[in-house]
Amino acid sequence: MFDLDQLKQSGRDMAADDANPPRFDQSPDELRHPDSCPALVLNADYTPLSYYPLSLWPWQTSIKAVFLDRVNIVSSYDRMVHSASMEMPIPSVIALKDYVKPSEHPAFTRFNLFLRDSFLCQYCGSGDNLTFDHIIPRRLGGKTTWENVCAACSPCNMKKGGRTPQQAHMQLRERAIKPTTWQLQDKGRAFPPGYLHETWRDWLYWDIELEA
Numbered sequence: 001m002f003d004l005d006q007l008k009q010s011g012r013d014m015a016a017d018d019a020n021p022p023r024f025d026q027s028p029d030e031l032r033h034p035d036s037c038p039a040l041v042l043n044a045d046y047t048p049l050s051y052y053p054l055s056l057w058p059w060q061t062s063i064k065a066v067f068l069d070r071v072n073i074v075s076s077y078d079r080m081v082h083s084a085s086m087e088m089p090i091p092s093v094i095a096l097k098d099y100v101k102p103s104e105h106p107a108f109t110r111f112n113l114f115l116r117d118s119f120l121c122q123y124c125g126s127g128d129n130l131t132f133d134h135i136i137p138r139r140l141g142g143k144t145t146w147e148n149v150c151a152a153c154s155p156c157n158m159k160k161g162g163r164t165p166q167q168a169h170m171q172l173r174e175r176a177i178k179p180t181t182w183q184l185q186d187k188g189r190a191f192p193p194g195y196l197h198e199t200w201r202d203w204l205y206w207d208i209e210l211e212a
């Protein structure tokens, strides 16, 4: 038994729950622990808030958002949660009532930079032992910016040393750009998670072939 009433009245910050990553479980809905029933979160335009990492909320957060009237329930699991006074199915897809405008440019973080470069060395294409390379080395005045940092495997990074790509005769596979949020989301679509609940599929478009 899960105390929905207490949850409903709790004043806990919703963001705090986002720190608990959802667990994945392939078993039928009704046999699952609620912790394996995260909700896919869509913006008010019914596009996912984020592809990678996929925007998922734990069941407590999604039910709280329902009670707070912040979301519409689009789809639900065949898994009920109960309290003394009521029961309800756990939402599997929810849509925000208020549109969240994405910022034009994503934050300059290690994860986003690797994502821009598709987690591949920009010199040889390897996905192993990734590090960051200053394209124009710092000692030559190169800055730590989107346009001057790229993913590089450690062998390439060592080989290039303190030289420019021209000096090292190492060509970048793609120009280092400052991506827009859309460009980065597009990159994220190449990384579908290992598990997708059936109710999520209609709302997600991955760069993979559709099953016949």
Ligand SMILES: [Zn+2]
Pocket: 121, 122, 123, 124, 125, 126, 152, 153, 154, 155, 156, 157
């Ligand atoms: Zn490399």
